[in-house]
Amino acid sequence: MNRRCAVITGIGVVAPTAIGADDYWKALREGRSALGPIDREGCEHLPLRTAGLVRGFDAEQYVEPRYLVQTDRFTHFAMAAAELAMADADLADHPDDPYGVAVVTAAGSGGGEFGQRELQHLWAEGPHHVGPYQSIAWFYAASTGQISIRGGFKGPCGVVASDEAGGLDALAHAARAVSRGTDAVLAGAAEAPVAPYSMVCQLGYPGLSTAEDPERAYRPFGSDAAGFVPAEGGAMFVVEDEHTARLRGARPRAEIAGHCATFTGAARWAESREGLAHAIRGALAEARCAPDDVDVVFADALGVPEADRAEALALADALGDHAGRVPVTAPKAGLGRAHCGAPALDVAAAVLALEHGLVPPTPHTADCPHDLDLVTGHPRAAELRTALVLSRGLMGSNSALVLRRPNP
Amino acid sequence: MASEITYEELATLIKTRAGVAVTVDELADPGCMFLDLGVDSLGVLGVLADVENRYGVSIDSSDLLGRPVAEFLQTVNSSVKAGA
Numbered sequence: 067m068n069r070r071c072a073v074i075t076g077i078g079v080v081a082p083t084a085i086g087a088d089d090y091w092k093a094l095r096e097g098r099s100a101l102g103p104i105d106r107e108g109c110e111h112l113p114l115r116t117a118g119l120v121r122g123f124d125a126e127q128y129v130e131p132r133y134l135v136q137t138d139r140f141t142h143f144a145m146a147a148a149e150l151a152m153a154d155a156d157l158a159d160h161p162d163d164p165y166g167v168a169v170v171t172a173a174g175s176g177g178g179e180f181g182q183r184e185l186q187h188l189w190a191e192g193p194h195h196v197g198p199y200q201s202i203a204w205f206y207a208a209s210t211g212q213i214s215i216r217g218g219f220k221g222p223c224g225v226v227a228s229d230e231a232g233g234l235d236a237l238a239h240a241a242r243a244v245s246r247g248t249d250a251v252l253a254g255a256a257e258a259p260v261a262p263y264s265m266v267c268q269l270g271y272p273g274l275s276t277a278e279d280p281e282r283a284y285r286p287f288g289s290d291a292a293g294f295v296p297a298e299g300g301a302m303f304v305v306e307d308e309h310t311a312r313l314r315g316a317r318p319r320a321e322i323a324g325h326c327a328t329f330t331g332a333a334r335w336a337e338s339r340e341g342l343a344h345a346i347r348g349a350l351a352e353a354r355c356a357p358d359d360v361d362v363v364f365a366d367a368l369g370v371p372e373a374d375r376a377e378a379l380a381l382a383d384a385l386g387d388h389a390g391r392v393p394v395t396a397p398k399a400g401l402g403r404a405h406c407g408a409p410a411l412d413v414a415a416a417v418l419a420l421e422h423g424l425v426p427p428t429p430h431t432a433d434c435p436h437d438l439d440l441v442t443g444h445p446r447a448a449e450l451r452t453a454l455v456l457s458r459g460l461m462g463s464n465s466a467l468v469l470r471r472p473n474p
Numbered sequence: 475m476a477s478e479i480t481y482e483e484l485a486t487l488i489k490t491r492a493g494v495a496v497t498v499d500e501l502a503d504p505g506c507m508f509l510d511l512g513v514d515s516l517g518v519l520g521v522l523a524d525v526e527n528r529y530g531v532s533i534d535s536s537d538l539l540g541r542p543v544a545e546f547l548q549t550v551n552s553s554v555k556a557g558a
Contacts (some may be wrong), residue, residue, distance in 0.1 A: 131493035131495070132492060132494050132512060132513075133493070135491070135493035136517075191527075194526065195523070197520050197523070198516040198519040198523070202516075
């Protein structure tokens, strides 16, 4: 019995609905939505009207000013989430063995707000007015780097650049680092893509919802689904070897039991059916989990009718009849899609759901024409042991992660 | 006309550009180095560029980390005076 097993021992959440795992769960349970108008300076004239914004976030509460001036908002979120996760797991920075702790994040958007500000200095005043931290702040790897530097974590660090599904792949990467001998990994993703430059970069996505009304902008799996809205925020986790965690008195909250990722090409939603089904089968096989043993599904839920259909069919392909019985939910309908941060927030929701025996509902969506038992309106009590979390990226990545309640 | 940069102004600059809070006494200590204050090389570059832009001077940036802060300020102020 010396196989190393990766477990989540700490959760840190920065979400549009709440900051911190406890408040996040409260909002999830109530099916609260944070979607609202984008009222940020420089964004008013853009056709994208609705998003899930993180409001009332005071970065200085979590991170020292010397890191804040060097970093973009997406890294502020990641560092704050990492700090919350470490506090939750009671994991200290500057560990005795710095090589025993690593950091893995995923990012798709990078530091758009910081980058835009410096590029504006470049064109308005000249190269000498571009601050030196531009060289690191807008880079998608910034969050891993800064969390590692700040905490003194010198283990096998990494950055996953695999599209939105990278938020799940980062956790799988962490689990693999643990199985190879690293004691603890800070893993997850956070993004801040709601600033003028980053928003303009997204306007070309065909699935983007330009609806004015936050009530109607993002209704995944609904008969009136009209695309998705972006969001900011994300989640970080402390992933540890179970035995090592228990020895130091930490509480395993969920086991990362299986993962699989596939690629089926950008915006080819019909093809994503096969890719996602393959990912589900692979993740279940790694977890030694039968399809019938999946107790809840946290869906990708893009909100584009063709993509929603493909996901429902992928579940049917991989789970058989069970796909029509297992509760499926998409809490991100009330958050928006924070790119790589979205599946990380789903993992946080899944772990909390497993702990509470409660499936949080899908906000906004009222009816579901697909052959799925979509949980809407109210949370549903259920005996939950195994959760399946799904994610797809707009560029074609599909990923599935299986989480399991740990043995007491 | 640009006047000399004071320790107070330098402290403000270090706070805005490098995010590090320092006191005038720390800066004025003849042995005080940027690295001792927790200002890294990119932070020093940011402070330097800001000084150069503001006062229209060009400062030799070699070995900035190896010289005391007080010496840096002296160099800056003699350049400012020479340019004035």
